[in-house]
Amino acid sequence: MSATSEMSETFDPRRLARVILPKRGEPRDVRSLYIVENEAAPGRVTALSRTEARIPAGTEVSFETYFNGFPASYWRRWSQLSEVQLRIELTGDVRVDIYRSKIDGSRIAVDGGSVAEEDKDADGRGTIEFTVSLAPFEDGGWIWFDLTCETETTVHAAGWYATVDAGPQQLVSDTVVVDQATGEKTTLHAGDSLPAREPRVTIGIPTFNRPADAVAALEALSSDPVVDSVVDALIMPDQGTQHPNDEPGFPAVQAFYGDRLRMPVQGNLGGSGGYSRIMYEARHPERGTDSPFILYMDDDIAIEPDSVLRALAAARYAESPMLVGGQMLNLQERSHLHTMGEIIDRGSFMWTAAPHTHYDHDFYNHPLRDRGEYGKTASGEYVDSKDLHRRIDADYNGWWMCMIPRVVADTVGQPLPLFIKWDDGEFGLRARDHGFPTASWPGIAIWHMAWSDKDDAIDWQAYFHLRNRLIVAALQHEGSPSGLIASMAKATAKHLMCLEYSTVAVQNEAMKDFLAGPEQLFDILGTALPRINALRKTFPDAVVVPSASELPPADGGPANLTKIPLSLVAKVGTLAKVVANNLRPADPHHHEVPQVNLPPIEARWFSLGRVDGATVTTADGRGVVYRKRDRDKAKELATESARLQKEVYNRFDEMRQRYRVAHPELTSFDAWGRIFEPAPEASSGSSGSGESGE
Secondary structure (H helix, E strand, C coil): CCCCCHHHCCCCCEEEEECCCCCCCCCHHCCCCEEEEECCCCCCCECCCCCCCCCCCCCEEECCCCCCCCHHHHHHHHHHHCCEEEEEEEEEEEEEEEEEECCCCCEEEEEEECCCCCCCCCCCCEEEEEECCCCCCCCCCCEEEEEECCCCEEEEEEECCCCCCCCECCCCEEEECCCCCCCCCECCCCCEECCCCCCCCEEEEEEECCCHHHHHHHHHHHHHHHHHHCCEEEECCCCCCCCHCCCHHHHHHHHHHHEEEEEECCCCHHHHHHHHHEEEEHHHCCCCCCCCCEECCCEEEECCCCHHHHHHHHHHEEEECEEEEEEEEEEEEEEEEEEEEEEEECCCCEECCCCCCCCCCCCCCCCCCCCCCCHHHHHHCCHHHHHHEECCCEEEEECCCEEEEEEHHHHCCCCCCCCCCCCCCCCCCCHHHHCCCCEEEHHHHHHEEHHHCCCCCCCCCCHHHHHHHHHHHCCCCCCCHHHHHHHHHHHHHHHHCCHHHHHHHHHHHHHHHHHCCHCCCEEEEEEEEHHHHHHCCCCHHEEEECCCCCCCCCCCCCCCEEEEEEEHHHHHHHHHHHHHHHHCCHHHHHCCCEEEEEEECCCCHHHHCCCEEEEECCCCCCCCEEEECHHHHHHHHHHHHHHHHHHHHHHHHHHHHHHHHHHHHHHHHHHHHHCCCCCCCCCCCCCCCCCCCC
């Protein structure tokens, strides 16, 4: 152990967040998530550990940052607390100033001071504390501190603390509590209190053919002794053919965790099958854990370990039981916050960004203190740091990181058997309906690959996107499905104009399987993906070629092909050209020789709709697909899609009733048990599919 204070190296049940430093060697853009430095100054902050730093004399450093600012409005809204305490242990002649922000990002000075000489020990080391009320943070705002160092200063440890212990949680609806020792269930009623929860967690990470990533996640969690002190068990369902225990680093983490590491092996049941297995194992009456909390995390992430402790603190101090979601940072642009919070649009019944959020916000160029407005980026996203000071209310949180109280699982049941997509959204909506809200909490985060680097809206995952969207709509949507159907029809038209015939084909299968009803969801859990992949292979737009250079050189398309039509007149004129082109038979020559080679950003309806053949680079840049216009195939797919959309519309009330009646069984512990632990003579239907789940 380094000389870092015990204040940061031991678990404190009142600590809400440690002040953490960037890892040594991190570039400036990543450092901006932790500290704001004067880049013109001759020296810079040196991290001696993740919680201890040395700061040169004459330096001013601000902690108005994503990981070290305190998101006061979230604690004001969701927690039992009325105040928070900042505690800093330091050496040196240094002044500490406390600031807070308003909903528009404007800064207000709160307090400040230095450690009195008489309060320092013989080595000049002392502790300073400030207590700040949470009253002014109804709609938004952060609290942070700045340091002005007259001499070289060492921050030995710092953190944000509650001034009281976590208390009982008030229940807002009937809640089921299960005695883990006996399995006995007790129903508590709205207005009752749930005793304060202990600070213990079971972490679950499903994995599929990412053995290096899985071991890296285990190593990151084991690297922090304070995090390790609250982990009862780590459950990692292995659904692939490439296993973590074959990785060089696995023996060390296995020895570290011992019996706490559990790795049930099963066929590929996708993300929902992996996460449901975690919940099933954690809740199992014979071999389960008694952790009050279950933390879901993806395997293909980079972890900031303190986020585990912060999620646990938020969940324990919540006024009533709730889901605490970690936000997503961009793994390939690590200073970018990819998503701040999401909701379900009840008109189209599609997930979307919550109001006042912005995808992929760059903290290096636009930190919290930046109050400028910069319009839209090239991808159509607004840049506005002021909105980061608002409290964002979410409907659900993705399972890249989400803390779920055990009492929520015992009350609402297991995830739906959806393979991938919408399982997290449906669970969040279901939990909310039972009185358990979700918050996507700033400062609690992991790094994950951004959605823009995936083709999941058009590849095999398009089947699950639509089928599961319809299932969740049947369970949750009230009133007419006309907005949903209109959204589907618009998407189908765009896919056809973009020559994405395989996408429309698998979406047609999605509608058929939705209409087949809930009774077959478990039966097709492990078989839908192989069937969809076999169908896709019959379409050229689903066949990846390593490079466009392996095909004949493109011989040219229409003029101004990639010019974006911005005005209404331009859009109508371009659409007319696209329709006229699609009414003509395609030129067979351009099924052998592409007209153009397009990157994904230029592969739009107004460009692809005017050609007969084009290569389009995949989102990951590793290959291309050759899209070939086929008038007869497009007509066939469009006709079938229109027929199925009409049937979905006409039968939606029927399907709504069927799925709602079946829902308790689909989410039951026993039903999932028959999948995970089938009788010897039974078949689980969980054969591996050869494709990744979520």
